[in-house]
Amino acid sequence: MVLEGLAGSLRETIRKISRASYIDKDTIKEVSKELQRALLKADVNVKLVLELSSTLERRATEEKPPAGMTEQDYMIKIIYEELLKILGEDSKIRLTEQTIMLVGLYGQGKTTSAGKLAKFFHRKGLSVGLIAADIHRPGAYDQLEQIARQVNVPFYGERNVKDPIRIIRNGLAEFREIKVKIIDTSGRDSLNQELIEEIKGIKREFNPDEVLLVMDATIGQQAGPQAQTINEAVGITGVIITKMDGTGKGGGALSAVASIHAPVYFIGTGEHMDDLEVFNAKKFLSRLLGLGDLETLLEAFKETEITEEEAEESMNRLMSGKFNLKDMYDIWEKFAQPGIMRKMFDALPLAKMPGAGKIGSDDIENAQNKLNSYRVIMDSMTFFELEHPEEINAKRISRIARGSGKDENDVRNLLREFKAMKNNLKAMKGNRGFKKLMRNQIKAGNFGLENIEGL
Numbered sequence: 293m294v295l296e297g298l299a300g301s302l303r304e305t306i307r308k309i310s311r312a313s314y315i316d317k318d319t320i321k322e323v324s325k326e327l328q329r330a331l332l333k334a335d336v337n338v339k340l341v342l343e344l345s346s347t348l349e350r351r352a353t354e355e356k357p358p359a360g361m362t363e364q365d366y367m368i369k370i371i372y373e374e375l376l377k378i379l380g381e382d383s384k385i386r387l388t389e390q391t392i393m394l395v396g397l398y399g400q401g402k403t404t405s406a407g408k409l410a411k412f413f414h415r416k417g418l419s420v421g422l423i424a425a426d427i428h429r430p431g432a433y434d435q436l437e438q439i440a441r442q443v444n445v446p447f448y449g450e451r452n453v454k455d456p457i458r459i460i461r462n463g464l465a466e467f468r469e470i471k472v473k474i475i476d477t478s479g480r481d482s483l484n485q486e487l488i489e490e491i492k493g494i495k496r497e498f499n500p501d502e503v504l505l506v507m508d509a510t511i512g513q514q515a516g517p518q519a520q521t522i523n524e525a526v527g528i529t530g531v532i533i534t535k536m537d538g539t540g541k542g543g544g545a546l547s548a549v550a551s552i553h554a555p556v557y558f559i560g561t562g563e564h565m566d567d568l569e570v571f572n573a574k575k576f577l578s579r580l581l582g583l584g585d586l587e588t589l590l591e592a593f594k595e596t597e598i599t600e601e602e603a604e605e606s607m608n609r610l611m612s613g614k615f616n617l618k619d620m621y622d623i624w625e626k627f628a629q630p631g632i633m634r635k636m637f638d639a640l641p642l643a644k645m646p647g648a649g650k651i652g653s654d655d656i657e658n659a660q661n662k663l664n665s666y667r668v669i670m671d672s673m674t675f676f677e678l679e680h681p682e683e684i685n686a687k688r689i690s691r692i693a694r695g696s697g698k699d700e701n702d703v704r705n706l707l708r709e710f711k712a713m714k715n716n717l718k719a720m721k722g723n724r725g726f727k728k729l730m731r732n733q734i735k736a737g738n739f740g741l742e743n744i745e746g747l
């Protein structure tokens with residue numbers, strides 16, 4: 293697969309970030325340098341690489357992660373967002389009546405993509421017609437005619453006619469009743485004025501709804517300037533990147549896409565007519581970075597996000613010395629809902645990687661079980677007990693254990709943890725540094741008792 297090399301180095305960088313114990317200036321610099329090397333090695337345009345790394349450094353230095361997100365994850369998020377800018381926003385081709393013109397250099401996959409597109413629209417229930425306007429390549433007519441037969445859509449061409457405008461005009465007239473008209477055009481082995489004039493003429497005459505640049509993924513650095521020249525001539529509205537199944541660096545094609553600011557609609561992944569994938573920049577990038585479904589992860593973070601006021605309020609309650617089991621219960625209810633942890637975990641395949649230094653499946657399981665078990669125990673307590681845990685004697689412990697179906701030891705453990713937490717809070721009362729730390733802890737959603745006990 294194209295971009296395999298880049299994917300490997302990017303994943304390594306991300307693993308490093310998530311393993312880092314903190315993110316400081318040196319870490320940021322190191323990550324930035326590493327990204328630069330990876331991108332340059334993959335043939336991404338130098339200017340683009342420098343822009344990306346300086347934006348990354350600036351953002352990582354200036355921005356603070358939102359509540360509920362660690363510095364490490366935020367750094368990864370910045371990298372994700374900046375790389376996403378290269379790929380452009382997700383934009384899909386419309387499923388309506390339209391005329392599509394394919395442009396691109398020799399052998400990039402225009403004719404093949406015309407067939408794949410025809411099949412795509414046909415499957416979506418739209419009638420499609422293919423028009424052969426490549427007047428240069430010997431055999432272009434036969435190639436498209438054969439493809440049309442293969443995907444079972446009507447074909448229009450005029451063998452031996454050397455005027456693409458005339459062919460297209462007749463073709464469009466013939467296909468009056470057809471919804472999607474796809475025009476295959478000529479390529480050249482390098483950009484030349486003749487090709488530019490030819491596609492410019494077609495564009496001027498018919499003003500197609502979409503002008504799609506067909507570009508081989510393995511094309512090198514020259515892709516950028518070529519795409520820009522074609523874009524200036526005809527205004528590219530979208531891109532099809534072909535031969536993603538090949539081997540190659542792929543950075544040239546990425547740079548070209550970034551330079552023309554047109555969405556990638558599809559990627560071609562093989563020679564067959566079915567080998568066309570609708571391109572989704574976010575999914576593609578997440579896959580490339582080995583992040584799994586990052587969107588889901590961000591959603592999970594959003595759910596745990598709390599406002600400054602809420603954090604302040606919880607903190608004041610914690611610090612007031614009146615902290616009781618009910619407060620602890622409320623906090624768990626609010627921030628340790630079952631599902632949120634699981635969701636975050638599922639969205640973070642990194643966490644499952646050996647040696648990634650993140651929470652593992654067992655940790656999640658244990659934490660979840662512990663919280664659930666504590667909750668069940670607290671459900672069996674009376675309001676009086678929740679508000680006055682110090683009044684819970686052996687007799688009450690025995691009743692709570694029976695009521696919750698737990699061991700008396702479990703109840704004692706819960707009370708012990710609560711007591712330790714409360715003592716720690718009391719000891720830290722009036723300590724401004726601690727107050728600040730607590731506020732951040734609360735904002736970050738870290739309510740694990742171990743975080744506080746370990747202070």
Ligand SMILES: Nc1nc2c(ncn2[C@@H]2O[C@H](COP(=O)(O)OP(=O)(O)OP(=O)(O)O)[C@@H](O)[C@H]2O)c(=O)[nH]1
Nearest residue numbers: 398399400401402403404479534535560561562563
């Ligand atoms: N592996 C692979 N091969 C592809 C893909 N797309 C096209 N090809 C192959 O690339 C070669 C060139 O494809 P064409 O569709 O003829 O390219 P073109 O841009 O029309 O070329 P000209 O008409 O000569 O300018 C053919 O052998 C195709 O089978 C793809 O996504 N993957």
Ligand SMILES: [Mg+2]
Nearest residue numbers: 402403426432
């Ligand atoms: Mg062709």
